[in-house]
Structures are given as structure tokens and as C-alpha cells.
Amino acid sequence: MQEKKLSEKCGVVGIYHPNEQVASSTFFSLFSLQHRGQESAGIATSDGSLIYEHKALGLINQVFDEDKISKLKGNISIGHTRYSTTGSNNLNNSQPIKVSGISGDLFIGHNGNLINTEEIIQILDSWGISTFNTTSDSELIAMLYANSPGFDWRERSQFCMSRLKGAYSIVMLNKDSLICARDPNGFRPLVLGKYREGYIVASETCALDHVGASFIRDIDPGETIVIRNNEITSSVMSNNSVKSLCSFEQIYLSRPDSILDGELTYSRRMNMGEILAKEHPVSADLVIDVPDSATAAAVGFANRSGIPYVSGLIKNRYVGRTFISPDQKLRDIGVRIKFNTLNSVIAGKRIVLVDDSIVRGTTTPQVIKMLRKAGATEVHVRVASPPIISTCHFGVDTGRLDELIASKLSVEEIEKFIDADSLKFLSINGLEQSMDYKNNYCLGCFTKKYPIPVQLEMDKMKLEEKV
Numbered sequence: 001m002q003e004k005k006l007s008e009k010c011g012v013v014g015i016y017h018p019n020e021q022v023a024s025s026t027f028f029s030l031f032s033l034q035h036r037g038q039e040s041a042g043i044a045t046s047d048g049s050l051i052y053e054h055k056a057l058g059l060i061n062q063v064f065d066e067d068k069i070s071k072l073k074g075n076i077s078i079g080h081t082r083y084s085t086t087g088s089n090n091l092n093n094s095q096p097i098k099v100s101g102i103s104g105d106l107f108i109g110h111n112g113n114l115i116n117t118e119e120i121i122q123i124l125d126s127w128g129i130s131t132f133n134t135t136s137d138s139e140l141i142a143m144l145y146a147n148s149p150g151f152d153w154r155e156r157s158q159f160c161m162s163r164l165k166g167a168y169s170i171v172m173l174n175k176d177s178l179i180c181a182r183d184p185n186g187f188r189p190l191v192l193g194k195y196r197e198g199y200i201v202a203s204e205t206c207a208l209d210h211v212g213a214s215f216i217r218d219i220d221p222g223e224t225i226v227i228r229n230n231e232i233t234s235s236v237m238s239n240n241s242v243k244s245l246c247s248f249e250q251i252y253l254s255r256p257d258s259i260l261d262g263e264l265t266y267s268r269r270m271n272m273g274e275i276l277a278k279e280h281p282v283s284a285d286l287v288i289d290v291p292d293s294a295t296a297a298a299v300g301f302a303n304r305s306g307i308p309y310v311s312g313l314i315k316n317r318y319v320g321r322t323f324i325s326p327d328q329k330l331r332d333i334g335v336r337i338k339f340n341t342l343n344s345v346i347a348g349k350r351i352v353l354v355d356d357s358i359v360r361g362t363t364t365p366q367v368i369k370m371l372r373k374a375g376a377t378e379v380h381v382r383v384a385s386p387p388i389i390s391t392c393h394f395g396v397d398t399g400r401l402d403e404l405i406a407s408k409l410s411v412e413e414i415e416k417f418i419d420a421d422s423l424k425f426l427s428i429n430g431l432e433q434s435m436d437y438k439n440n441y442c443l444g445c446f447t448k449k450y451p452i453p454v455q456l457e458m459d460k461m462k463l464e465e466k467v
Contacts, residue, residue, distance in 0.1 A: 010111040011036035013079040013207055014171035016178045016227040017198035023072035029200065029207040030079040031060050035255060036203060037083035040094035044107040046175050047074035051105065055094045076178050078171040080109035093136045101146025106174050110138035111203055112167030112188045113395040115454055120144060123163060141168060153179050154235040157224035161237055165452060167394035171201055177228040184241040185451050186221030187394040187442060189249055189260060199227050204258040215259065244442040244451035248396050250435050251385045252293050252356045261440065266296045271434035272384040272426055273300025273354060280424035281305060282380045284350040288312030290367060297384035298354035307352060314340045339367065347375030357385045359398055361405035365418045381420040386428050386446040387411065393454040398445060
């Protein structure tokens with residue numbers, strides 16, 4: 001549900017074309033990834049000799065116009081839209097971030113979150129690098145790449161990946177190359193596509209669709225791709241980890257029209273709803289969703305249960321996601337202006353309210369209150385994911401452990417807190433079934449069992465003190 005601060009860190013795009021200006025296509029690809037971050041946006045391009053850049057705080061269409069895009073010359077580009085999970089929201093932390101090192105100037109766009117920033121700072125310090133321009137872990141990654149030993153980017157990436165821990169799907173650019181890498185666990189998605197006579201890399205396949213590019217394949221966990229002179233070279237870490245794609249990509253983060261891990265995200269979310277209806281049936285008149293992230297799950301629930309699905313809540317499309325505001329008072333206000341009820345549809349009906357998740361529990365009580373005021377006789381809440389009992393350390397800002405309602409209250413206590421007639425969550429097994437699990441997903445926020453060791457609590461502002 002949109003009460004959560006559950007936007008994954010960023011969306012990234014990289015384009016290489018042998019002889020075409022690519023800034024405009026980068027903009028439109030990036031625009032399709034706006035849901036992954038709404039704090040800032042930026043594009044860097046190279047024409048083979050000079051690198052051009054523009055970035056600013058705000059939404060993509062606020063940061064760029066035709067004049068700004070026309071000044072971004074070149075056939076190589078990277079683009080980034082940001083939501084901060086490490087480092088505060090300011091212009092310095094906006095991306096792409098430029099660094100300089102023994103391998104020259106390098107620009108980076110990063111999606112994810114490191115969990116060993118202190119170790120990386122120590123490595124850089126041992127190289128005589130102790131001054132940084134940002135408080136973002138993305139700069140640390142770029143500095144490591146720009147100064148690491150190695151004959152080429154493949155060797156440098158192998159060196160860096162053996163030391164970086166956490167989630168990172170990255171696109172990097174220098175004067176003549178597009179360099180892309182995905183962490184050995186593959187926490188965050190990254191895909192490769194054919195863009196006319198060139199290539200495109202992006203966080204999701206929807207970014208390819210928007211510029212007429214064709215999907216080639218997922219970039220593998222632990223893989224580095226370098227595109228130079230319109231040729232691709234690929235390498236994968238020999239001691240690669242087990243694939244651990246974030247389950248919240250399937251539940252909430254990715255656009256429903258993106259293909260994730262081989263299947264349309266919308267279909268996976270419908271599966272979640274269908275299994276949820278099987279696990280927790282209820283006698284009711286209507287199924288409604290919390291738009292838009294729970295729509296597919298609500299349709300699946302309705303299909304399986306035989307209860308009609310209708311739109312009972314209308315979303316104001318011009319109100320930003322409420323998790324974008326870090327201030328809780330503003331978040332609460334945002335909820336009240338974000339939704340409106342279709343009273344004549346709801347009045348006198350027993351409602352099944354389907355949501356994708358409950359994180360802090362701030363929005364759900366208000367939505368239920370709205371439905372009751374609209375005349376609903378019963379409100380049964382069905383959640384298409386398990387209770388979130390632990391924090392994410394790999395790029396999803398779930399908040400602190402003490403902010404997670406399911407870490408403090410039982411399901412029965414949450415049911416009472418939100419004033420629902422009943423509350424049921426999808427089981428862990430049901431989630432695994434819906435995603436065709438095969439041990440390919442991180443379920444740490446539901447199980448406290450993470451693919452790699454993590455600290456119990458990590459502060460997203462830690463680098464404010466360290467850097």
C-alpha cells in the first residue's frame with residue numbers, strides 16, 4: 001500500500017548507439033521508470049570526446065525540457081531517477097555522479113544499497129582517497145571502479161565485485177564505453193535490450209518498450225557488460241552467489257507491464273491474489289483494490305473467489321506517492337487527499353479490500369474508515385504478501401524495525417488496530433508458489449533470513465557521519 005516508504009532506490013538506463021544522438025531516447029526510457037524514484041533525475045552523455053550532464057531535484061519532466069535535452073550530445077548515455085535509501089535527498093547526491101580516478105572520469109547511476117560502506121571507505125582510504133563529494137554509497141562504488149587495478153573494465157569489475165557487498169545494479173559511462181554490472185546476488189533487476197543498431201540496459205523491460213527496443217535477456221547476477229565500438233563483452237564472476245532477486249520487485253516495486261524473471265509482473269501479482277483467495281476465503285459482495293499496486297492481486301482474488309471485482313477507490317493521479325514524503329504528518333495528509341470512494345458502489349456492501357502489503361500501518365486504517373463512511377457494512381482486508389517483520393538492507397526503504405507494524409503486533413492485534421472485520425496475509429508458501437520460487441528470491445523482510453549476513457539495523461543516513 002502507498003503508506004509505505006517502499007520505493008526501491010532508483011531506476012537506471014544506459015544506451016549505446018553507434019551513430020545516433022541518444023539523449024531523447026534516454027529521457028523517454030527514464031520517464032517509464034519514474035515509479036522507481038521521484039526525488040531527482042539526471043542524464044549524462046558522451047560524444048566520444050566530451051561528456052555532458054544535467055541533473056536536478058524533482059520529477060523527470062520537471063528536470064528536463066527540449067532545450068536541456070538538446071544540449072546532451074552524444075551516442076552513449078546513462079540516466080537515473082532517484083529515491084534515497086542511503087544518503088539524504090540533495091543535489092550532490094543526485095545521479096549520475098561523476099568521479100575521477102586512475103582510469104579517468106567515470107559517471108555512475110546506481111540502483112540498490114551497499115551494506116559494507118565502512119569497508120569500502122577503508123579500501124579507498126588505503127589508496128589515498130579520503131575526500132568525497134556526496135553522502136551516497138553510489139559514489140563509493142564509482143570511486144572503487146575508477147581506481148581499482150585491472151587491465152580492462154572486466155578485470156576492474158571482478159576486483160570490485162569481490163569487495164562490494166549488498167545490492168547494486170549499475171550503469172556507468174566514460175568517454176567511449178557503457179559499463180553495466182549487477183551484484184552477484186542479483187537483488188535488483190537489470191535487463192539488456194537491442195536498441196535499433198545499438199543496445200540499451202535498464203532496470204525494467206518497460207523502459208525498453210517505451211523507445212521501441214526489444215528485450216534480449218536479463219543481465220545475470222554477477223555479470224559485467226561493457227559496450228564499446230558497438231560490441232558487447234560479457235563476464236560473470238566465477239564464484240557467483242545464489243540468485244536472490246528482491247521479492248518486493250514482484251509484489252510492488254516493478255511496473256505491472258514489465259517482464260521480471262521471465263514472466264509478466266501483472267501475471268505474478270494475479271497469482272498472489274488467487275492463492276490469497278484460496279488460503280483465506282471470505283463471504284463478501286465486492287472485491288476492491290487499493291490502486292494501483294494491488295489491482296492485479298485484487299483481480300486474481302476475485303477470479304478465484306467468484307466475488308465481483310469493482311473499482312471502489314479512485315486515486316488522484318496527480319498526487320505523488322505518499323511514501324515520497326519522509327515526514328509522517330505529511331504522509332498522513334497525503335493519504336486523505338490521494339483516494340476518494342465511490343459511495344454508491346460501496347454503500348450497503350460487504351467489501352474485501354485487497355492490498356499488496358502493510359508496512360507501517362498508517363494508511364490502512366484511514367482507507368477502512370473511508371469505506372465505512374461510504375456505507376460499507378463489512379471490510380475484510382486481504383494482503384497479497386506476508387507480514388513484514390524485518391527491515392530490508394538491499395535498497396527498499398521499509399523504515400526502521402520499530403516502524404514496522406508486524407514486528408510489534410500480531411495479525412490479530414493489527415486487525416484490531418486498523419479496525420477491519422478480518423485481516424489475513426498471504427503465507428510464505430503462497431508467495432513462493434506465486435513467484436515460482438526455486439530459491440531465486442530474497443524473503444528477508446518476511447523471514448529475517450537474508451541471503452548474505454546483515455546487521456540487524458542500518459541507518460540510511462550513516463554515510464552523513466562517515467563521509
